[in-house]
Structure formats: structure tokens, C-alpha cells
Amino acid sequence: MNALFPHWTGHYSKQRRRIQFLFLGTFAVLPLFDLLRFDFANSRLLILRQEIGLDEWALVWLFLMFAMWVIGAMSVVFGRVYCAYACPQMVFTELAHDIDAVARRLSRPFDLKTRPRVARVISLSLIAAMSIVASLLLLAYFAPLPVVASRLAHLDVGPWIGLIGATFSLVAFLDFVFVREKFCQTACPYGLLQGVIEDGRSLHVKLDPELGKCIDCGACHRVCPMGIDIREGSFQIECTRCGSCVDACEEVLGRLKQPRRSVLAFDFGGFSLKRWDPKRVLVSVATFGFAASLLVAIILREGVTLRLSPVYMDEAATRASQGGPSAEGLVESRYLLRATNHTKAPVELKGRVEGLPASTQLAGLEAARLAPGEEKRFTLIVRIPRGDAASGPTPFSWVIEGGGTPRRFPASFFARTSGRPS
Numbered sequence: 067m068n069a070l071f072p073h074w075t076g077h078y079s080k081q082r083r084r085i086q087f088l089f090l091g092t093f094a095v096l097p098l099f100d101l102l103r104f105d106f107a108n109s110r111l112l113i114l115r116q117e118i119g120l121d122e123w124a125l126v127w128l129f130l131m132f133a134m135w136v137i138g139a140m141s142v143v144f145g146r147v148y149c150a151y152a153c154p155q156m157v158f159t160e161l162a163h164d165i166d167a168v169a170r171r172l173s174r175p176f177d178l179k180t181r182p183r184v185a186r187v188i189s190l191s192l193i194a195a196m197s198i199v200a201s202l203l204l205l206a207y208f209a210p211l212p213v214v215a216s217r218l219a220h221l222d223v224g225p226w227i228g229l230i231g232a233t234f235s236l237v238a239f240l241d242f243v244f245v246r247e248k249f250c251q252t253a254c255p256y257g258l259l260q261g262v263i264e265d266g267r268s269l270h271v272k273l274d275p276e277l278g279k280c281i282d283c284g285a286c287h288r289v290c291p292m293g294i295d296i297r298e299g300s301f302q303i304e305c306t307r308c309g310s311c312v313d314a315c316e317e318v319l320g321r322l323k324q325p326r327r328s329v330l331a332f333d334f335g336g337f338s339l340k341r342w343d344p345k346r347v348l349v350s351v352a353t354f355g356f357a358a359s360l361l362v363a364i365i366l367r368e369g370v371t372l373r374l375s376p377v378y379m380d381e382a383a384t385r386a387s388q389g390g391p392s393a394e395g396l397v398e399s400r401y402l403l404r405a406t407n408h409t410k411a412p413v414e415l416k417g418r419v420e421g422l423p424a425s426t427q428l429a430g431l432e433a434a435r436l437a438p439g440e441e442k443r444f445t446l447i448v449r450i451p452r453g454d455a456a457s458g459p460t461p462f463s464w465v466i467e468g469g470g471t472p473r474r475f476p477a478s479f480f481a482r483t484s485g486r487p488s
């Protein structure tokens with residue numbers, strides 16, 4: 067196994083690859099069970115099977131902030147560990163190296179001259195297949211995977227799914243063949259931020275003279291996927307804490323039967339995980355607090371979102387509404403109600419007003435029903451007999467019932483008595 071897969075050699079490398087597969091599995095499963103998925107067709111974000119409308123921008127924003135916070139908090143404590151253990155770019159890059167190793171093995175029966183070409187063809191074919199799988203995994207976050215797979219199977223992809231899928235696959239293929247770790251070394255914005263996030267107590271690899279003497283074999287430098295020499299300093303922003311250098315050092319010195327096998331070791335600046343570190347406590351408390359707030363916000367969110375705003379009519383429209391034959395001496399104001407039903411059951415809306423004369427008539431919410439997931443706009447009309455309407459603006463409240471606690475919206479009724487037609 068190790069001879070075939072050089073990236074599976076050593077304690078830290080094996081542990082890292084297992085965790086990578088765990089994250090890759092999680093990445094693949096989340097959208098399948100609607101635990102995390104963007105449903106653009108219905109303008110909603112699915113989190114833990116809860117449907118969050120994109121109009122609920124505060125919750126969507128909170129979720130994105132939380133995701134960024136978790137990665138930042140992890141970096142404060144563990145350095146750039148996300149890159150080595152969870153980032154799809156690194157996971158697929160390491161799989162591409164595994165594919166190269168398999169291709170070299172499969173090309174062995176061929177003669178020395180044709181072997182490199184055969185290995186390249188096998189490697190490119192397998193990487194192409196992996197790029198399509200990676201593209202499907204990503205597409206699943208934006209369209210239900212069973213639908214995409216079934217349409218692909220029937221070659222009924224349509225221009226958009228076909229174009230987006232083909233573009234994703236092509237970009238992934240070029241990335242896995244030509245770019246690989248170079249992106250992490252030079253272009254990844256998260257990696258570049260690392261320098262300002264971590265401090266001396268963040269996880270790092272250090273050359274520890276107490277563990278023994280470095281024999282300058284250079285193995286740690288040769289195996290480093292980021293191309294750095296950790297002996298030149300523990301806090302180089304490229305270091306992802308992957309542990310390959312520790313494994314390499316252990317292997318070399320282990321062969322020489324040193325008293326302690328590796329002179330490189332992971333360290334928290336003297337603050338081991340067992341020691342009380344105020345920074346770690348603070349970060350953990352803030353992360354759990356943030357997660358709890360997000361959970362409470364999702365649980366307590368309104369099943370039906372309602373937004374009410376006045377409709378401003380121009381002079382001609384106002385006159386028509388106040389003096390037209392159907393109005394019969396009534397003055398009226400109009401309001402726009404935007405309602406979205408985020409629940410899985412139909413909802414009926416009812417409305418009343420408070421603070422206006424008893425002779426007030428209402429219209430616009432007769433048989434107002436919202437199907438599950440439906441968004442609708444209603445024009446609400448308040449009519450008051452001209453004799454009962456005070457001149458100028460009259461404050462009042464709209465009370466809308468449906469899908470939970472009745473909601474109250476302050477509004478203003480404006481009677482334009484001076485604009486009455488003769």
C-alpha cells in the first residue's frame with residue numbers, strides 16, 4: 067500500500083488522509099440530504115433541512131459569517147490546518163498524486179520507452195473521471211443530484227446544466243493536472259490571511275533540539291507539498307501543518323536508530339492541548355455561542371415572512387381612486403404586502419386595522435392563501451367615507467394574521483381632501 071501510495075506513508079499522513087476522506091464524504095453527503103444546499107430555482111437556502119428564503123437575508127448572512135468564523139477560529143488555534151485536512155483543493159490534489167502513482171504501477175508491463183506515455187494517458191484518463199465526479203459533487207450544492215444524474219443519464223442536460231457542468235469539469239481537470247499545490251502556495255486568499263490570524267501559540271511544527279540532532283538529510287524539505295524547509299522557521303505562511311515532514315524525519319532517523327525518532331514535532335508554543343490557554347477558551351466559547359445563536363435563530367425564525375410598505379400613487383391615480391364612480395365618496399390608501407411561506411403547509415392570511423374609524427372598509431386579502439414555499443404580493447386597500455376621514459395623515463396599524471403570531475405594522479392613512487374632483 068505504502069509503496070503504491072507514497073502519500074500514505076507515516077503516522078500523520080495516514081491520519082490526514084483518513085480525515086480528508088471523512089470531510090470529502092461529508093462534503094458529498096450534505097447536499098444529498100438537504101443538510102446544506104442552495105435551491106436557486108425556489109430562491110432558498112437549505113440548512114439542516116430547514117428552508118431559509120433568500121429574502122431572509124439576515125439569517126443567510128449570519129450563516130455565511132458563521133462558516134467564515136469557524137475556519138478563522140480553527141486557524142487561530144490550529145494554524146492553516148483546514149488546508150491540509152479539509153480543503154477540497156488539497157484533497158483532490160493528493161488524490162491526483164495517488165492516481166499518478168497508480169498509473170506508474172499500471173504502466174510497468176510496458177517497455178521503458180513507452181512507459182512514461184502510457185502512464186500519462188492512464189493518469190489523464192483517471193483524472194478526467196475524477197474531475198467529472200468533483201464537478202457533480204459541486205453541482206449538487208446548486209441542483210438536486212438525483213435530478214442532475216438522471217438528466218445526464220438521459221443526455222437531457224439542457225444548455226445551463228450542460229454548460230456549467232462542462233465548465234466545472236474542465237476547470238477541475240486543468241487544476242488537477244497542471245496547478246495542484248501551486249494554487250495553495252501562491253494564490254489562496256485564506257492561506258495569505260494566515261500570517262495575521264495565527265500567533266506563537268497556534269499549532270506549528272518546530273525543530274526541537276531537545277529531541278535530538280538534525281542530520282541535515284533534507285528529507286523534510288523534499289517531501290513538503292508546499293515546497294518549504296521548516297527548519298528555516300516554524301511560522302511560514304505556506305505551512306499547512308500536514309505533518310509529512312515529521313513523518314519523513316521519523317522515517318530517516320528511525321532507520322539510524324536515534325533515541326527519539328523525529329527531531330521535528332508539533333507544538334502549541336508550550337501550551338499543549340491539556341494546558342489551560344485563555345485564547346483557546348475564548349475562541350471555543352465564542353464559537354459555541356455563535357453556533358447556538360445560529361441554531362436558535364433558525365428554530366425561532368418566522369414560518370411566514372411579511373413585509374408591508376405603502377403604495378405611493380401619483381396625483382391622477384389618487385384622484386381616480388378617491389373620486390371614481392366605484393369609490394362613491396370614499397377616500398382610499400393602498401399598501402403592498404409581500405408574503406413568503408417558508409413552512410411545509412398552506413397558510414391563510416387575514417388582515418385588520420386598528421386606529422381608524424369603524425366605517426373603514428378593507429380589501430385585498432380575500433381568500434389570500436400561500437402554498438408551501440410560495441411567495442406572493444397583495445395590494446391592500448383601506449377605504450374610509452370622505453366624511454369620516456381626517457384631513458392629512460392618520461397613523462394606524464395593520465394587523466396581519468397567518469402562520470404564527472399576528473404581526474403589527476405601523477402605517478399612515480393619507481386623505482387628500484383638497485384634490486377632490488368636482
Ligand code: SF4
Pocket residue numbers: 271289290291292293294295296304305306307308309310311312
Ligand atoms: S513544513 Fe511540514 S507540516 Fe508544513 S506543509 Fe511542509 S510538510 Fe507539511
Ligand code: SF4
Pocket residue numbers: 273279280281282283284285286287297314315316318319329330
Ligand atoms: S528530516 Fe529531520 S533530520 Fe532530516 S533534515 Fe529534516 S529535520 Fe533534519
